[in-house]
Amino acid sequence: MDSQTPQATPPSTVRQDTSSTGATSGSVVRKPLALSPSRANDFKQCPLLYRFRAIDRLPEPSTKAQARGTLVHSALESLYGLPRPQRSQAQAIDLLGPAWDRLVADDPEVVELVGEDRDGFLREARRLVERYFTMEDPTRFDPESCELFVEAETGDGVRLRGFVDRIDVAPTGEVRVVDYKTGRAPRQLYAGSALFQMKFYALMLLRTRGVIPHQLKLMYLGDGGVMTLSPDEAELRSFERTLDAIWGAIRAAGLSGDFRPSPSKLCGWCDHQALCPEFGGTPPEYPGWPGD
Numbered sequence: 001m002d003s004q005t006p007q008a009t010p011p012s013t014v015r016q017d018t019s020s021t022g023a024t025s026g027s028v029v030r031k032p033l034a035l036s037p038s039r040a041n042d043f044k045q046c047p048l049l050y051r052f053r054a055i056d057r058l059p060e061p062s063t064k065a066q067a068r069g070t071l072v073h074s075a076l077e078s079l080y081g082l083p084r085p086q087r088s089q090a091q092a093i094d095l096l097g098p099a100w101d102r103l104v105a106d107d108p109e110v111v112e113l114v115g116e117d118r119d120g121f122l123r124e125a126r127r128l129v130e131r132y133f134t135m136e137d138p139t140r141f142d143p144e145s146c147e148l149f150v151e152a153e154t155g156d157g158v159r160l161r162g163f164v165d166r167i168d169v170a171p172t173g174e175v176r177v178v179d180y181k182t183g184r185a186p187r188q189l190y191a192g193s194a195l196f197q198m199k200f201y202a203l204m205l206l207r208t209r210g211v212i213p214h215q216l217k218l219m220y221l222g223d224g225g226v227m228t229l230s231p232d233e234a235e236l237r238s239f240e241r242t243l244d245a246i247w248g249a250i251r252a253a254g255l256s257g258d259f260r261p262s263p264s265k266l267c268g269w270c271d272h273q274a275l276c277p278e279f280g281g282t283p284p285e286y287p288g289w290p291g292d
């Protein structure tokens with residue numbers, strides 16, 4: 001732990017999406033799958049992409065944007081580990097240093113990824129932290145939790161997993177779920193996956209705590225944009241049925257091995273075009289459904 005941050009809780013620098021099979025050196029541990037917001041979105045976008053990521057677990061190169069996001073999340077998590085009076089902007093920027101060290105320790109390849117532009121990379125991270133301070137005053141409240149790993153089940157027994165950036169509980173008991181995005185707020189047309197993610201977290205809290213979050217808040221540190229949602233129980237129950245249906249479709253595809261490609265403009269961001277029949281490729285042999 002950095003000597004400048006004696007009270008800071010060591011944050012988990014890299015968040016693993018544990019909704020997929022796990023791998024260890026030399027052997028693959030096949031454990032039952034669960035649904036996470038990102039994997040559900042993958043399946044909705046393209047079933048074959050879901051298969052490549054969740055079942056084949058094909059490696060994908062990290063991006064600078066992902067590394068920067070991890071860095072900023074880690075620094076903000078450390079910030080909330082400090083007593084309120086110490087949560088200054090200068091302190092938060094200082095916390096980027098130890099957050100960078102943790103990032104490199106967890107994934108040494110990040111040094112190569114960032115390359116010679118480490119100063120520019122850190123400068124952009126500082127800018128995001130500064131923007132955060134224009135959006136919230138972290139000395140005014142104590143979060144109940146940061147970077148919380150949550151597992152839940154729908155009424156039909158579908159396993160849900162995900163990391164919640166921050167949960168705030170007001171003295172009145174009202175719960176707020178906060179998610180930091182290090183990009184810019186999407187136009188309304190593209191806000192669907194962000195809202196899907198927030199409803200996913202809200203449903204997990206309803207299932208694990210029996211409470212409906214008063215507010216779901218997305219904070220876009222790239223431009224200071226904020227999106228909020230206040231779901232009611234009927235909305236979350238309806239969303240739960242949507243997740244059950246998505247999981248039903250995933251399971252059916254998983255048992256048959258029939259994960260069809262669904263080409264779209266988003267293929268331009270897919271790392272697996274070389275294996276995709278839509279681009280003349282052949283997927284690897286299907287490893288089989290990991291089981292329920």
Ligand code: SF4
Nearest residue numbers: 046261262267270276
């Ligand atoms: S290239 Fe497009 S269609 Fe093919 S797997 Fe990727 S997202 Fe799906």
